[in-house]
Amino acid sequence: MKFKKIGIVGVPQDVGASKKGVDMGPGALRVAGVISKLRALGHDVKDFGTVDCYTVDQFDSIDPDSLGLNYLNIIMDTCTLLKERIERILDSGYMPLVLGGDHSIAIGTLAGMKKLHNGNSGLIWIDAHGDFNTTETSPSGNIHGMPLAIATGRGNRELLGVGPSPTVREENCVIIAARDIDKEEAALLKSSRVTVFTMMDIIKKGITNVAHEAVEIATRGVDNVHISFDVDSLDPLEAPGTGTQVLGGLHYREAALLLEVISKCEKVTSFELVEVNPALDMYNRTAEIAVELLCHAFGKEMY
Numbered sequence: 001m002k003f004k005k006i007g008i009v010g011v012p013q014d015v016g017a018s019k020k021g022v023d024m025g026p027g028a029l030r031v032a033g034v035i036s037k038l039r040a041l042g043h044d045v046k047d048f049g050t051v052d053c054y055t056v057d058q059f060d061s062i063d064p065d066s067l068g069l070n071y072l073n074i075i076m077d078t079c080t081l082l083k084e085r086i087e088r089i090l091d092s093g094y095m096p097l098v099l100g101g102d103h104s105i106a107i108g109t110l111a112g113m114k115k116l117h118n119g120n121s122g123l124i125w126i127d128a129h130g131d132f133n134t135t136e137t138s139p140s141g142n143i144h145g146m147p148l149a150i151a152t153g154r155g156n157r158e159l160l161g162v163g164p165s166p167t168v169r170e171e172n173c174v175i176i177a178a179r180d181i182d183k184e185e186a187a188l189l190k191s192s193r194v195t196v197f198t199m200m201d202i203i204k205k206g207i208t209n210v211a212h213e214a215v216e217i218a219t220r221g222v223d224n225v226h227i228s229f230d231v232d233s234l235d236p237l238e239a240p241g242t243g244t245q246v247l248g249g250l251h252y253r254e255a256a257l258l259l260e261v262i263s264k265c266e267k268v269t270s271f272e273l274v275e276v277n278p279a280l281d282m283y284n285r286t287a288e289i290a291v292e293l294l295c296h297a298f299g300k301e302m303y
Contacts, residue, residue: 007094016104086112241281
């Protein structure tokens with residue numbers, strides 16, 4: 001990777017998922033030793049603290065002015081604060097590593113990264129879901145199902161304004177490990193220039209081939225790539241601590257190999273890990289697995 005200096009920021013937001021528990025994700029990752037383990041790999045790791053976030057239990061009801069999107073104004077505030085923190089990390093010469101929190105925080109991450117690349121960036125989105133819904137297609141109104149659409153310039157005007165979007169190049173966007181995509185969302189993806197590798201594609205092609213294809217697509221014609229890793233990409237039998245479990249996901253060894261291939265790409269300039277929910281976990285197992293996978297993304301190798 002380009003950076004050996006890693007700037008960590010926690011974003012304990014749960015309102016994008018409208019579900020309590022994922023707000024404890026950044027703390028669980030810290031408890032699992034994310035900083036010490038990355039330092040043991042030789043990285044200069046600096047902790048840039050935690051972004052202040054509202055949580056679901058602070059509200060009796062959803063904001064009536066949210067235009068059909070749950071907690072819209074709150075999420076905009078958090079993503080704006082995260083954008084500013086990402087810019088500060090970049091100004092300090094560090095590579096942003098964002099610990100979530102629900103996946104809606106990716107809107108803020110990519111908005112901040114626009115300072116570096118002005119949207120001329122690729123994206124590898126490792127997730128069981130497409131996160132490509134808009135206000136019109138979302139069955140729940142939960143914004144954690146929309147950040148990839150926002151990044152490519154689709155969706156709610158207020159959320160698009162945070163970046164402003166687009167904050168990535170659509171033709172350089174790749175989804176890996178998809179297996180639960182809403183019907184109308186699937187139609188949106190099909191009409192887009194986003195490349196989708198489902199779990200069936202991984203079974204047929206093998207994770208190594210998919211990883212190399214994904215890197216080639218994400219890096220084509222750009223100098224920057226963002227990696228967004230949702231732990232629900234993993235099979236819940238291995239990583240149960242997440243709020244939107246879908247059977248048939250990546251096994252640890254597949255995810256580790258995928259991230260090792262990506263780690264050899266010299267164009268990765270930011271990384272985020274989201275949707276760890278300790279309230280649904282056992283003995284912090286999912287956070288510990290997630291930290292080990294982060295190590296594979298930053299240089300650790302299986303032998």
